[in-house]
Amino acid sequence: MSSLSMRPCGDFRTSYKQDNTIFETKTIRWFTAVIIVAACAVPFVFDAYYLTLFIQVSYLGIAALGLNILVGFTGQISLGHGAFFGFGAFASAWLNTQFSIPVVLTIPLAGFLTMAVGMMFGMPAARIKGLYLAIATLAAQFILEDFFARADWFSGGSAGSMAEPVTLFGFAFDSDESFFYIALFALVFMYIWGCNLMRSRDGRAFVAVRDHYLSAEIMGVKLNKYRLLSFGISSFYAGIGGALYAHYLGYVSAEGFTLMMSVQFLAMVIIGGLGSINGTLMGCVFMVLLPEFLAGGVGLVKMTEWGNTPMITDGLAYIKEMAIGLVIILFLIFEPEGLAHRWQQVKNYWKFYPFAY
Numbered sequence: 001m002s003s004l005s006m007r008p009c010g011d012f013r014t015s016y017k018q019d020n021t022i023f024e025t026k027t028i029r030w031f032t033a034v035i036i037v038a039a040c041a042v043p044f045v046f047d048a049y050y051l052t053l054f055i056q057v058s059y060l061g062i063a064a065l066g067l068n069i070l071v072g073f074t075g076q077i078s079l080g081h082g083a084f085f086g087f088g089a090f091a092s093a094w095l096n097t098q099f100s101i102p103v104v105l106t107i108p109l110a111g112f113l114t115m116a117v118g119m120m121f122g123m124p125a126a127r128i129k130g131l132y133l134a135i136a137t138l139a140a141q142f143i144l145e146d147f148f149a150r151a152d153w154f155s156g157g158s159a160g161s162m163a164e165p166v167t168l169f170g171f172a173f174d175s176d177e178s179f180f181y182i183a184l185f186a187l188v189f190m191y192i193w194g195c196n197l198m199r200s201r202d203g204r205a206f207v208a209v210r211d212h213y214l215s216a217e218i219m220g221v222k223l224n225k226y227r228l229l230s231f232g233i234s235s236f237y238a239g240i241g242g243a244l245y246a247h248y249l250g251y252v253s254a255e256g257f258t259l260m261m262s263v264q265f266l267a268m269v270i271i272g273g274l275g276s277i278n279g280t281l282m283g284c285v286f287m288v289l290l291p292e293f294l295a296g297g298v299g300l301v302k303m304t305e306w307g308n309t310p311m312i313t314d315g316l317a318y319i320k321e322m323a324i325g326l327v328i329i330l331f332l333i334f335e336p337e338g339l340a341h342r343w344q345q346v347k348n349y350w351k352f353y354p355f356a357y
Contacts, residue, residue: 066237086257118235273338
């Protein structure tokens with residue numbers, strides 16, 4: 001019952017085209033349009049602090065969607081997504097500084113470069129699965145980390161690399177208010193593209209590979225091709241997210257793209273819901289806001305007499321890391337289908353109210 005569609009009675013489909021529409025109902029289509037238009041007014045309503053949070057959600061959400069395409073839709077696993085995110089960041093800065101390519105063009109080019117690197121690692125990984133695949137992608141994480149530290153010509157080595165702001169027709173998007181629109185456009189574009197991808201032949205092949213690879217192969221789906229393609233698309237999304245991250249901060253350092261970042265991307269996917277595009281964004285928002293709530297909670301505890309101790313006040317960073325692990329465990333136990341499933345249950349409750357079943 002909880003998985004029933006929210007399509008109203010009488011709204012039935014008479015063609016495959018109607019059945020493959022992005023928005024299930026007209027209400028959802030108009031609701032989405034209103035949210036996007038309302039989001040354009042955010043810089044006029046909220047201050048720089050909230051704009052920073054939204055921009056974080058944008059570039060992390062794009063990269064997390066790429067990982068969900070790989071993990072949630074294709075059934076593969078990757079523990080090196082943080083490294084691909086970092087490669088996109090360095091690649092965009094490198095293309096801009098070394099070849100004087102405008103930043104507007106280096107962002108998609110960085111995505112394609114990261115896609116090539118991801119497919120290079122994906123070629124051997126496409127023939128294995130399970131624990132072996134996890135170890136192979138973990139190796140990609142450490143190889144790229146070492147590459148960032150040693151390749152001074154590409155990443156600047158230990159000194160890092162500077163990244164110029166996005167410029168378009170002579171206007172520099174170098175403030176939070178202006179970069180917000182770049183992040184919003186990229187987020188909407190990449191998510192609509194992701195929705196369309198899942199409705200295409202390739203998207204259905206990804207799901208077939210995930211659900212039962214033997215049946216998919218019998219139906220004519222080429223397993224290695226689609227496993228490799230999912231690695232490439234996942235890396236492309238990571239590269240776009242990383243490039244936005246670089247040009248927003250203006251500086252890229254290899255220290256930020258560790259295994260912990262890859263675990264955070266996995267946490268976003270698990271918490272949001274495997275195989276759910278909307279859930280990916282929910283999981284990303286949850287993970288971005290979690291440290292803020294923890295910092296607020298520690299601030300309240302510090303105001304008490306018993307809570308103002310060095311173990312709590314100096315250990316906020318450790319509390320954040322422990323909280324990420326704890327949240328993943330709790331979601332796996334109590335809500336394994338993520339926030340997307342919970343949201344679906346809430347909608348179904350209001351649809352069938354006052355009937356419980």
